Amino acid sequence: MAAIRAAASSKIAWRLIPFLIVCYFISYLDRVNLSFAALTFRQDLNISAEAFGLGAGIFFFGYFLFEIPSNIMLEKVGARIWIARIMFTWGLVSAAMALVQGENSFYFVRFLLGLAEAGFFPGIILYLTFWFTAAERAKVVGMFMVAIPLSSAIGAPVSSAILDSFKHVGGLASWQWLFIIEAAPALVASMAVYMFLQDGPADADWLTAEEKQVLIARLAGERSSREAIRKFTLAQALTNPRVLGLAFVYFGVVTGLYGFGFWAPQIVKAFGLSIQQTGWVVAIPFVCGALLMAPWSHHSDRTRERVWHVALPAFLGGAGLIVGSYMQSPLLAMIALTLGSIGTFAALPTFWTLPTALLTGTAAAGGIALINAIGNVGGFVGPYLVGWIKDNALAMQIVADQAGANALSIAAIGCFMIAAGALALALGHDPALEDGAHK
Numbered sequence: 001m002a003a004i005r006a007a008a009s010s011k012i013a014w015r016l017i018p019f020l021i022v023c024y025f026i027s028y029l030d031r032v033n034l035s036f037a038a039l040t041f042r043q044d045l046n047i048s049a050e051a052f053g054l055g056a057g058i059f060f061f062g063y064f065l066f067e068i069p070s071n072i073m074l075e076k077v078g079a080r081i082w083i084a085r086i087m088f089t090w091g092l093v094s095a096a097m098a099l100v101q102g103e104n105s106f107y108f109v110r111f112l113l114g115l116a117e118a119g120f121f122p123g124i125i126l127y128l129t130f131w132f133t134a135a136e137r138a139k140v141v142g143m144f145m146v147a148i149p150l151s152s153a154i155g156a157p158v159s160s161a162i163l164d165s166f167k168h169v170g171g172l173a174s175w176q177w178l179f180i181i182e183a184a185p186a187l188v189a190s191m192a193v194y195m196f197l198q199d200g201p202a203d204a205d206w207l208t209a210e211e212k213q214v215l216i217a218r219l220a221g222e223r224s225s226r227e228a229i230r231k232f233t234l235a236q237a238l239t240n241p242r243v244l245g246l247a248f249v250y251f252g253v254v255t256g257l258y259g260f261g262f263w264a265p266q267i268v269k270a271f272g273l274s275i276q277q278t279g280w281v282v283a284i285p286f287v288c289g290a291l292l293m294a295p296w297s298h299h300s301d302r303t304r305e306r307v308w309h310v311a312l313p314a315f316l317g318g319a320g321l322i323v324g325s326y327m328q329s330p331l332l333a334m335i336a337l338t339l340g341s342i343g344t345f346a347a348l349p350t351f352w353t354l355p356t357a358l359l360t361g362t363a364a365a366g367g368i369a370l371i372n373a374i375g376n377v378g379g380f381v382g383p384y385l386v387g388w389i390k391d392n393a394l395a396m397q398i399v400a401d402q403a404g405a406n407a408l409s410i411a412a413i414g415c416f417m418i419a420a421g422a423l424a425l426a427l428g429h430d431p432a433l434e435d436g437a438h439k
Helices: 002-032 034-045 049-077 079-099 103-117 120-129 134-145 147-165 174-196 209-229 234-239 241-269 275-303 307-326 330-351 353-358 361-376 378-392 402-427
Strands: none
Touching: 002 079, 002 103, 002 120, 002 134, 002 147, 002 174, 002 209, 034 049, 034 103, 034 147, 034 174, 034 241, 034 275, 049 079, 049 103, 049 120, 049 241, 049 361, 049 378, 079 103, 079 120, 079 174, 120 134, 120 361, 134 147, 134 275, 134 330, 134 353, 147 174, 147 241, 147 275, 147 330, 234 241, 234 361, 241 275, 241 307, 241 330, 241 353, 241 361, 241 378, 241 402, 275 307, 275 330, 307 330, 307 402, 330 353, 330 402, 353 361, 361 378, 378 402
């Protein structure tokens, strides 16, 4: 029985995970390519640091509003149709960023992009629970989420190359070409999703009848065991204090993730580098983060420990951002910021084992979406807070000079990550929810 289940899991992983990584790579690239466009975009449209931070973050308001309805819809109509719809609409809106003329249109299109993309990430997290047992989940989510640092690591030099190579081609600015070129893969991938994905093991003709039977029985058994401990309705899941606490853990981590991610190219370029050099240097923290995500989440699965596997990297992420922001040497600053990125990315996949062990069914669809929605408000807070401090800290005499304002802006988001680690420890985790029985 165990051998059959292992064979089925291996087939599923090889069939789904590489494809889902590509989809999430495209999603995340379309979300954060604004960070590179800003190297010329801000000057062309005369957009201040605070306005840029607001526009970067307003994406997450649209994301927040449609997150829960989107995930519930996915559970009702199936992942294949709904994820294909999400990818197609976000591809269209991402390309529309090339039409932005000023601050107001910038805010509007970014808000629409959030609406269009809402539900993709929590939908995939929910989708993976249809295929993989709790014991495999951190490793699987870790492999899937490696797309986040990879999209920045690969996207950084690619985006900088587009900015350098497409200046005034066809009468468009290079940042306009950046949005157009990098939106196209989402439209192609949406068709591939519709043709390629199955909604669950019962629909997978590439699994044997015996593999389907064993896997479906194991997943149903896990669900029954969790529901015997506590079964949540959708309303209970959306108001449960533990679910809300997990949302604020995620909020702290995401604040650090996007606060640094959206501003990293401008931080690095301030070292005196060219646009192309900036692209390669910015890739370093993200490559290092990608290399350690999967081993850390695999270690969590192997040891069956979750909370410290979230808290420790969150502490490292926060400390790295704080220390790196005050380093005078570009080399030492990059080392500290790279350590901060490693911690940030390592915390993400294991975090998602906590809510998926707690919730099932429609409650899982709504609860996961709620956690992701509240957490991703940090995607607004992080970039906007950095921009606001950069523009206002000196005038308010909080710091002595602009360099101090720049350092304080990144250190501030590091504090959110440290708070997230502390809250994760306070909330704890009941292993019985994964083991399927009380200890």
